[in-house]
Every structure is written in structure tokens, then in C-alpha cells.
Amino acid sequence: MAYIEVRNVSKDFKRRNAEGKDSTIHVLDDISFEVEKGEFVCLLGFSGCGKSTLLNMLAGFEKPTKGTVSIDGEEVKKPSAKYITIFQHYGLLPWRNVKKNIELGLENKNISREEREQAAQKYLELVGLKGLEQQFPSQLSGGQQQRVAIARGLAVNPEILFMDEPFGALDPITRNKLQGDLLTIVKEQKKTVIFVTHDIEEAVYLADRVFVMQANPGKIQKIYEVKIQRPRDRNSNGFSMYRAAVYNKLFSIKEANIEYMI
Template identity: 60%
Template sequence: MYIEVKNACKKFTQEGKEFTALDNVSLEIEKGEFICLLGPSGCGKSTLLNALAGFEKINSGSVKINGKEVTAPSIDNITIFQNYGLLPWRTVRKNVELGLESKKVPKSERETIAKKYIDLVGLSGFEKRHPKQLSGGQQQRVSIARGLAVDPDIIFMDEPFGALDAITRMKLQEDILKISREEKKTVIFVTHDIEEAVFLADRIVVMMADPGRIKSVVKVPLSTHRDRTGEDFLYVRDKIFELFNLKSESYIEYYI
């Protein structure tokens, strides 16, 4: 198994009270899967993502990628957050080249790679612009291109489209789904939006709060080309809605 989480527990202390962010969470992920971690605020989805990415250390249990325990962030994986993290004094091309510079890639090769991914995210012609000259959606495209340029094994995404307007968000959902398929990347994507999860995921990890835990893992039986208005899409969406209303507190396998 490519990614394996076993009985992961993570606790925080807030204002003198102990809070369980993850309670015996176990999950297996295949290489090349698009996984959405879906749930309300406080369910542990970002904590689980951060543990997988190496930003958080769990209190007990294990988190492994390719058989190795995750103890710190890896240069083989990248994380894309809701805030774009672009350097304002750098142009689009120079922002995309940032990771390549840290990997000591020669200048001529950096330019070729940067152009490829700038074109891939639909920003051809914007290479010399600075972040302040771009819309929010365009800035997130630069962030995605920068991440893809270093050819990561895994892309971690923490509500990356949450601050965008609905139309831009839907377009970027289409783009990241297409890119992930073409580039054959493993993607772990945090969201609280059910329709977004159904549109993107191969499997949806449904999480619940107090304490943070996995309630169910749902395989999404839809083709790569997904129609948000199609009966099959709406059927899956409605089943996920129903799942959040189930009263059972224990983990269940759920098949659509």
C-alpha cells in the first residue's frame, strides 16, 4: 500500500482542555488515487493532511508513505494551501521556478519546465506579470504550476479553492482533475464541500468531529468526465448528504 495510516491519534490542549483532533484513524491509499477528506470544521481533516505531509506529529499510531514512517515534510511531496504563498517581487515564471532553484536545476532547464506548467494551468502570456496583477484564481494557478514543476509524488491540497468565487472554483476543480489524471499524481484534497468532493474524488473519506474520526470511506463510481447536473452525480451527492445524517457513531463501510 502506498500510503498507510494506522490507529493515528492526535491531541491538542486548548485553554487548559484536551482536544482530540484524531481518534484512532486508519486509512489506506493507492498510488495515483485522488482522495478527498470531507467533513465539518473540527473533524480533523486538516490535521490528518498535515500528519501525512509531515507538518504534524501524531501522538500514537503510525503514518507511512511507501513503507517509510513520515517524520518531516519531504521534498518529494508538495502542499498547496488556500493562501497562495507567492512571492510578490517575483514574476509568474520566477515564482514557478522557485522549487526548481532549490533543487539546483540549471537555468535553461528551469525555463523550459516553468513554461510547460504555466501553459498547463492556462497562464501562457502571463509569465512576466507579478502576483498583484493577477486575480485570485490566477494566483492559485501559479501556485499549482509551481508545485507541479518539481514533479512531486504526492500533492496535498488544503481547501485550495475555498477563497475563490463559485465560477472560478468550478473551473479550477475541472483543471486540477484533468491535470491529476494527465500527470498521474496522488492527490489528498481537504474540503468541506460535498459537491466538490464528488466532482474530484476517486474515494471520499467522510470525517466527523468530537473526536475527529473517519465515519466512512466512499468510492465514487463516476467516470473521469463528470457532469454536475447528471443523474449519477446527483445520486452520489445525495447519498453523501444522507451519510452525514446517519446517527451511528461507529465507522461503517459504505457502497453506492
């Protein structure tokens, strides 16, 4: 039995259209896949392909209309601190300083204040923000804020990180740096990562496997196993080959859809 199992998952949303009639949008269609413990998987697709919806169901924020999601043999019914989601806009509490933000998930655990502070300090240093304990989120750059969110997630020692376009709002240089640091951290801490992105290079750089998704309705079109040694060189031939292959797949999907719609 695989660690994460997604079985025949479909998701419909009810929307009210312009004429005021309820209509059903078929967002995800009969998706099945498995992920092994310690894997780094990227869900790659255009906006509207349902990749974030899929992630939300894995994380327990939403329920599938059909099918089941199970992790470690248990069906996912609600969110759990065993699986932490990292959001694109960080979700830091602006009224708490960096240290207090990292301690958030530890506050309802039965541990002493000293232990909590030690844990916060440890993960703050792990993400490279030592010295910024007392700063407030608004005083930090976007990259630093996402580092705080990652530290907050790691502090509760989750088994899985669900990441919803976490670097999508960052400039390219910061994004590259964070991608490298994220890989180092999750490999060292042996986390399983499901990472949603629409950036092909990001997916090829990070993932053990890239799931290329198509839209209307959302499906997994193809799974690429990226067999490039780490640390990966973005300018190597192997890297370019994967990037080209994923690119062609992604855009031929789009062209096919356009033809279909005409």
C-alpha cells in the first residue's frame, strides 16, 4: 500500500451563472495516483486545471465529490498537523512577530515554554532567518516571509508538506534561492512534498516526479520521472531536455483544447 493514495477522485463545484441559474463545474475528473514516502511531487498545470483543488483535498480542506484520498492507510477527512500546507501568500499572522508566528502550531501542544522557544529558534535558524525573531511580517521581504511560513510548518514536525504555489509571488532570484534551500531542508528532514506550480523550470528542478495536468475537466495528462542527479544544473542538457518535453506536453494540451472549443 502506497503512502498517499488517491483513488478515482472527482470534484464538482456548484456555481451560479450570469442568469442566476446554478450550474455544476466539473473541476477534477477521476484522478488516481500514488505517492511514496519521501517523494517530491510537483503538480504542474495552467490556472484552472484544478491543481490547487486537488491539493486542498489532499490536505483535508475540501472533500472529493467522488473517490477517496488516504494517507498512511487512513482516509483524509479533515486537516491535520501531520500534513502542513504552505500557501502562496504565506498566511502569517501580521500581529505576531516572527518568533510568535513560528510558535503558533506548538501552542496547543503539551510542551513547556522553553521547549517551544527552542523549537522556534531551531527552525528559524534552519530556514536562515537567525536574528529576525522580533521582526513583524510586514517588515520582511516576500522571500523571508515564506521562509517564516516554512519554519512554522516544520516546527510541528509534519510528515508531509503541501505547497500551493509557494514561490509564485517572488522574484526569480529569490525563487531560485528558496528552491535550493527547500530541497536541502526537505531531503535532510525526510519530508514528503506535494508542490503545486505553473512554472515548468521550477517543477523540473524540484521534483522527483512531475504530474502534468490538463484542464476542463482537470486530469493528470502525463507523469514525468525526472532522472537528473541532484543538485540539478538548470543549464545542463538533461535539464533542458526535460524542460522541453514538459513544455511541449503542456502546450500541446492547451492547443488541443483550443481546437476542441472552437
